[in-house]
Amino acid sequence: MTETITIPLNKLDLDPKNVRKTYSAEGIAALAGSIRADGYRLLQNLVVRKGDKKGRYFVTAGGRRRAALNLLAEKGEIAKDFPVECKERAGEDAKATSLAENILREDMHPVDQYEAFRDLADEGKSVPDIAARFGTTETIVRRRLALGRVSPRLLEAYRNEDMTFDQLSAFTISDDHEAQERVWNELPTWNRYASNIRSALAGEGVRASDKRVKFLGGLDAYEAAGGTVKRDLFDDKEGGFAVDVVKLDALVAAKLESAAKAVKAEGWKWVEIMPDVSYDTFQAYGRRYPEQVPLSEAEQAELDQLTAEYDELAELIEAEAGDxxxxxxxxxxxxxxxxxxDRTEIYAPEAFEISGAIVTLTNYGDVRIExxxxxxxxxxxDEADGDDKGGNDVEKPQEVGQPKVTHSAALVEDLTAQKTAALRVELANNHDIALAAVVHAMLLSVIYDYSPNVDSALQIKLTHERIESSMKRSDDCRAVAELERLRETWGDHIPGNPADLWEWCLHQSRDELLSLLAFAAAHSVNAVRKLHCYDRKGAFEHADRLGQALEVNMTKWFEPTGDSYFSHINRQSIEAVIREAKGDQAALAVKAAGKKLEAVGIAERMVVASGWLPEPVRISVRTANTERDDAGFNEDAPRPVAAE
Structure with missing residues (x-):
């Protein structure tokens, strides 16, 4: 039997044979807090062996405990020679002892943690006290205590590994055990994603990420105004749901009303509040556009100065160097x-007599006024339509009594063809105007969501499909959100009237036009593979080559999780993924999983931060010997990952 001995803290040294070399400062501080809360006692003795010098000992197991005690000694809370209870082992067993302690220990089951924390809370202990006592964070304690809202039957199902922890935590937004069990039983096994469980329990609730909630200032502001909230302590991104949708809409309308008052004061014929409108809505309206007016010299100087200050501050904030x-x-x-x-655009007086404005919200929860x-x-x-009401005459008739020139349709075609040839050669020799013309033609179909009677002489039509319908949850796509942000940013610079776009493009710098060209061209990229899309094999191959040229890192834009990927493929495919990403040994853990949900959880934990990506989302690397079908279209080639 190994005897317990007492050794002064300042006689304990780190053991070079201890396999654990690194301890986080946060972990040491948390453990010090736990030791403090327990009256400066250790729950577990250190394991030591005799040191190189007389009277000194190496700490073979318990390096973090030693570091935590030293931290307390540095703060003056305990003496430098604080007595520490230790167990001595032989030096030849040191590495095996250290390995056993660090590898064989198992984290406490979350439900066991919940029950332990619950008992302490029932005894009157506060959340901060429990967190300090166990060397953990208050957030972890609150999350464990939140499991008390979950039905005991579902807790037992989790103990039996019939559901993942993500699924279990999703039930904490409700304390209705009957509803929880009904949702679990009614959802198909293949569709029991944590997000779907939350949505089902929230009913008609609105997510914290909704633009209306953002506009109010978040769930806290909504709750402070009397709204009912279903919290989700386990969802760092979403946070919960606003339950009373009627209350939410009323609060949003009331806050938008203040913005609408200022718009009404401008003198419009009508002003309407619409918190949620699509771009297609505006196609039902006609449009009057403002006239462009230059700023005064003083105003332009102020704008230039403010722009410089903004850029300087933005750089400091980006570098985390701002005050x-x-x-x-x-x-x-x-x-x-x-x-x-705003002063550079002025509406004519007659525009106020016939037109109005809509006060709405952007996707980011900001006020948008149309x-x-x-x-x-x-x-x-009728400004965009012109004075010609749609007659088919090639030329307008001259006034009565005046001689008129008449041209046959064939002659008009001949002359305009020669005009076109001249325009083409001149445009080919003027790179700046050509760039402006191409950008103008592309922006007409990208920026303006309604259908103005404005066109380009260039036969360039930018084809771009809305890809959100091809995604299961487009709201969670980082790239879609970023593209929308870019659209709104450019929308603040480009004229609101498409009729003014041409003159505006002519006055932009080459760098500005190139940026706009890239923005517009980006909308035409289409690498979406749909069923039976064999006629686009070359386009898909080019998409990968485009990605290589752009040096795209897809791990920045997509992460394979249970919800985003693993729940959508079968067990054999999950096993194949882990074998590819982590090796044969790791794949055995998936194969041994009792149920698919367990396999999904294991796979998600294994690939997190590994950089592995599913084949369809990868940017394939083209080599000299690559054949066209190597991009994933060889119908005879085996596919290791199959959709379920």
Whole structure:
């Protein structure tokens, strides 16, 4: 039997044979807090062996405990020679002892943690006290205590490994055990994603990520105003649901009303609040556009100065070098810049007499105002239509009594063909105008969501499909959100009237036009593989070559998780994935899993931060010997990953 001995803290040294070399500062501080909370006692003795010098000992097992005690000694809470109870082992067993302690131990089961924390809470212990006592965070304690909302039957199902922890945690947004069990039993096994469980229990609730909740200032602001919330302590991104949708909409409408008052004061015929509208909505309206007016010299100088200040502050904030007031200052500068830019567009008095405005929200929860809209009953916008009401005459007739020139249709075609040839050669020799013309043609179909009667002489039509319908949850796609942000950013610079776009493009720098060209061209990229899309094999291959040229790192944009990937393939495919990503030994763990849900959880944990990606989302590398079918279209080639 190994005897317990007491050794002064300042006689204990790190053992070079201890296999654990690294301890986090946070972990040491947390353990020190736990030791403090327990009256400066250790629950587990250190394992030591005799050191190289007389009276000193190496700590073979318990390096973090030693570090935590040293931290307490540095703070003056315990003496430097604080007596530490230890167990001595022979030196030749040191490495095996260290390995056994670090590898063979098993984390406490989450439900066991919940029950232990619950008992302490029932005894009157606060969350901070429990966290300090066990060297963990208050968030972890609250999350474990939240499991008390879950039905005992579902807790038992988790103990039996019939569900994943993500699924179990999803039930904590509700304390209705009957509803929880009903959702679990009614959802198909293949569709029991944590997100679906949350949505089913939330009913008609609105996610914290919804633009209406963001506009109010988040769930806390909504709750402070009297709204009911279903919290989700386990979902760091979403946070929970606003349950009372009627209350939410009323609060949003009331807050939008203040913005609408300022718009009404501008003198529009009508102003309407619509918190949620699609871009297609505006196709039902006519449109009056503002006229472009230059700023005064003083205003332009102020705008230039503010823009420089904004860029400088943005760089400091990006580098985390800004002071505490940097965020607030940059917001004020942005408001002033917007106010000055608004002065460059002025509506004619007759526009206010016939048109109105809609006050709505962007996807990011910011106020968006669409002015100059003409109701159908008030007539479509005749400015864009021109004076010609649709006659088919090749030329307008001259006034009565005046001689007129008549051209046959064949002659008109001949002459305009020669005009076209001249335009083509001149455009080919003027790179700047050509760039402006191409950008103008592409932006007409990308930026303007309604259908203006404005066109380009260039026969360039940018074809771009909305790809959100091909995604299971487009709201969670990082790239879709970023593209929408870019769209809104450019929308603040480009004229609202498409009729003004041509002149605007002509006055932009080459760098600005190239940026816009890239933005517009990006909308035409299409690498979506659909069933029986064999006629686009070359396009898909080019998409990979485009990705190589762009040096795209897909791990920045996609992460294979249970919800995003593993739940959508069968067990054999999950096993094949882990074999490819982590090797044969790791694949055995998936193969030994009792149920698919367990296999999904194991796979997700194994590939996290590994850089592995499913084949369809990878940027394939083309080599000299690569055949066209190597891009994944050889119908005879075996596929290791199959959809379930």
């Amino acid at each position: 505490e007031g940097a965020d607030g200052k940059i917001e004020e500068i942005d408001k002033r810049i917007t106010a000055l830019q 002015r100059g809209l003409v109701l159908p009953e008030d007539g479509r916008d």
